[in-house]
Amino acid sequence: MMEAHPAPPPATAPPPATLLTVARATLRDWLAHHAASKGAALAFYTLFSLAPMLLLVLGVAGFFYGEQAARGELFLQLRGLLGNQGAQAVQLVLAGAHDREQGRLAALLAGALLLLGATSVFAELKESLDLIWQVAPPKHGGLWELLRTRLLSFGMVLVLAFLLMVSLVVSALLTLLEHYANGIWRDAAPLLALLNGLLGFAVITALFAAIFKWLPRARLSWRDVLVGAFGTALLFTLGKNAIGAYIGNSGVGDSFGAAGSLAALLMWVYYSAQIFFLGAEFARQYALQMGSLRPRPPGPPRAPPGKL
Template sequence: MDRTPPRQRARDIGHWLPDRHTATRTARVVLAAVSAWLAHRAASKGAALSFYMLFSLAPVLVLVISIAGIFFGAEAARGEIFAQIDGLVGAQGAAAIQEILAATHRSGGGRLAAAIATGILFVGATSAFAELKGSLDEIWETPAPQGAGWQQLLRARLLSFSLVLVLAFMLLVSLIVNAALAVVDRFWGQMWTQSWFAPVADVLSTAFSFGVVTLLFAVIFKMLPNARIAWRDVVMGAIITALLFSVGKRLIGLYLGNSAVASSYGAAGSVVALMLWVYYSAQIFFFGAELTRQYALQFGSLRGQSISPPPDPRAAGPANR
């Protein structure tokens, strides 16, 4: 029996609870992130990113399917990608991506056309990530790197291409996990579905999907910006962003499914639905990046540094808009 005095027990419990000072700083982080999100014009950045993503999506998926197809076959990789996309953007967005990929595979030509298409594939696949890198550099308010322009351009493209490889690796891991679950279900059948471990496996599968999204955000936050960001700040920001994304994607799906925004565009409705999904998801991502920076300034590796106010977007030049 615990004979600790009630007042002492209250102090012990209170040690593990956030104090008033921590709660105040947390609220300050959120408010500062909202202010910086508005000042950095995240709405405009999301519009630009959705435009770039529309033209980069087919090259990115072609490269990812080609790399993952080496190990599992192109059809298996394509089926897994469409299953993941359908769960993210819904049937309309998945249909738009299928049409884009089908048009890409229908285009043919000789060796010269194939060589040109390969170059366009590389540039197109990295354009959206290059735009994302510029947005994150502005969010972290990093100075422009020194060096020749073509060197910085090449570095940005290679860095963006490395993220495409990361996406391919994550697709491989997802294929391996799903293949293992399919094998178990095929051999054990009804015994598997009625066993106690089946719901546990569903929970583990959901946790795995959340972990993959968190890892992707962590890699983007760590690799893309020119700023030096500690891993503890990156991991915390990635977890928060993944939580926001998990909730936000359901709300976005409900909005697109119950509104007539996409259907009012007729034949182009699926493409519009895809662009709207990218746009709203970009707002969540940029807000997560702002939270990551403010967390680093208030609690993380940048704690104690002076926090400069966000730049006034009206004073920015045309190149920064």
């Protein structure tokens, strides 16, 4: 007589994740992935990529709306992000890169270097995001992988230009609304300021969503991407005020003399990179614990074929 084997214990679902467990895992992985050193590398690439990247953005947006309108809206958005000192530093860098006179050959070489420089910061971002998502390196790298990375990075530059154009249109609509609202409702200014703030938050969220969706080689659902982008934008919005207050009150820019604006910009990019990587870790942990990548309990065992 054959002995009956005991039935396996029923599969139990993993304990439900909470925002607290997601936050703990986010901070743990943020420290484990050495965000401080990666933020320094990203700040270095950003410093040398900022001028060519913004020149490309202005070129694309200016083609549709005019260079002056695009430049004015760009500096308005930068002033809201970086403060007056940082925005002035970017303006000086752009002015120096824009006013150089070049011959035809020099212009072609400058155009190639412009594309290379503009995409370097997004290429560095892609490498960092692949590390955060623990994506295995491609089996067949080489030239194709390099071209793919640069094409994706150039696509991110086009996304920036598109968001700038959207911001231009919405800002024009808000200006028109303010013109009519002031004649009807005297207290319309706070509401319009709130709408402008929501516009900036939406632009930042859309940019982070595009980066999380298309830059890393990990496949993410749009739900995970949007939740992660929203959380990153929220962290970024809260953090930029703290960074601006620290840079403005500590006098760190004044200690560098003539290079004070550039030093303040570099420090702002470095601390912003820490917030971005923290948000990327949050997006990953949300997907793993509460999103589409969370482990699910196995279903009931299926009957063998031909048996009921």
